[in-house]
Amino acid sequence: MLIWFMRLTALVWLLKSVFAWATILDIVPGVRPFEAEPFGRQSAIVYFAVIDAAAAIGLWLTSAWGGVIWLLAVTSAMTLAVLTPQLLPLSVPLLVFGGCVVTLYFLLSWLAAQEAR
Structure with missing residues (x-):
């Protein structure tokens, strides 16, 4: 289950990255x-x-480093959105979604560790 979650999350974060690059290249109408x-x-x-x-x-x-970098990306986005919303405007539902996804990641990681014992 953890692998499916990580792969699905990877696709979402890849789309976020592509959108950011499209913004940089000014191709988003x-x-x-x-x-x-x-x-x-x-x-x-x-x-x-x-x-x-x-x-x-x-x-x-x-990989373990992927989870770490992803957690860094999520927590930095949530921190910027709360402390400096002019830099990264995120709505409250998106902040809650981010918190839920991180919580689900920790839960699935814990369950996977328990299963490996």
């Missing part, structure tokens, strides 16, 4: 041009374009 964004927001977009892709690869490979 209806989105403000990347050059017009404030420098702090540009930095956040680039950071998540890179870390989300790395997390997606690591999760797909079901």
